[in-house]
Amino acid sequence: MAFVLPDLPYAKDSFGSILSAEIFDYHHGKHHQAYVTQTNDQVGPAGLEGASLSEVIAKAKAGGNAKLFNASAQVWNHSFYWQCLSPEGQQPTGKLKDMIVRDFGSQDELLAKLKAESVGHFASGWGWLVLDGDTLKITSLHDADTPMVHDGMKPLLTLDVWEHAYYIDYRNARPNYVDALLGKAINWEFVAMNLDGKGVSRADQG
Ligand SMILES: [Fe+2]
Numbered sequence: 001m002a003f004v005l006p007d008l009p010y011a012k013d014s015f016g017s018i019l020s021a022e023i024f025d026y027h028h029g030k031h032h033q034a035y036v037t038q039t040n041d042q043v044g045p046a047g048l049e050g051a052s053l054s055e056v057i058a059k060a061k062a063g064g065n066a067k068l069f070n071a072s073a074q075v076w077n078h079s080f081y082w083q084c085l086s087p088e089g090q091q092p093t094g095k096l097k098d099m100i101v102r103d104f105g106s107q108d109e110l111l112a113k114l115k116a117e118s119v120g121h122f123a124s125g126w127g128w129l130v131l132d133g134d135t136l137k138i139t140s141l142h143d144a145d146t147p148m149v150h151d152g153m154k155p156l157l158t159l160d161v162w163e164h165a166y167y168i169d170y171r172n173a174r175p176n177y178v179d180a181l182l183g184k185a186i187n188w189e190f191v192a193m194n195l196d197g198k199g200v201s202r203a204d205q206g
Pocket residue numbers: 027031078160162164165
C-alpha cells in the first residue's frame with residue numbers, strides 16, 4: 001500500500017498572518033507531497049513493500065540507505081509537525097505544565113530555550129521538545145533526521161526550521177517565524193498527549 005499525504009488537521013487559511021494559506025499550499029501540498037512520492041518510488045526497490053512508515057525509516061537508517069531515509073523521515077516529520085500546530089492559541093496545562101516548570105523553571109524559560117535552539121540551528125533541520133525517560137529535553141536535528149532513530153528521544157513537539165517552512169511569510173526572518181508559532185500556534189493538547197511515549201505512532205502510517 002502506498003503512503004499518502006495526510007490531510008491537514010485544520011483549514012489552511014485558519015492561521016491568519018501567522019502562516020498563510022499559500023505557505024500551506026507549498027509546504028504541505030508541494031514539499032510534503034514530494035517526500036511522500038519519493039518514498040513510494042523507493043520502497044519497492046529497497047525491498048520494503050508493505051512495511052509501515054516507521055519501519056521504512058528504521059530499516060533505511062540501519063541499511064545505510066540515506067536517500068530513502070531522508071524521504072521517509074521527512075514524511076513522518078511533517079506529518080508530526082502539522083499536528084503540533086493549532087490556530088487556537090492554546091497554553092500548556094496539567095501534567096505537562098507541571099513537568100515544564102520542574103524541568104525548565106517556567107513556561108517562558110522553556111519557550112526561550114526552544115526558540116534559541118531552533119533559531120540557532122545551522123541550516124536545515126528541526127527543533128524538538130522530546131521526552132528522555134521522564135525528563136523533558138530540547139534538542140535539534142539536522143536535515144531529515146528524526147527522534148525515532150535516537151535513544152532517549154520520544155517526540156513531543158517539533159518546529160520545522162527548513163527555510164521552506166517560513167520563507168513565503170517571513171522571508172529570511174526565522175526568529176519571527178519561531179516566535180509566532182511558539183507564542184500563538186502550538187497545539188499543547190497534542191504535545192501533552194505525546195507524554196504517553198507514543199508520539200511516533202501519531203504520524204505513522206501503513
Ligand atoms: Fe518542511
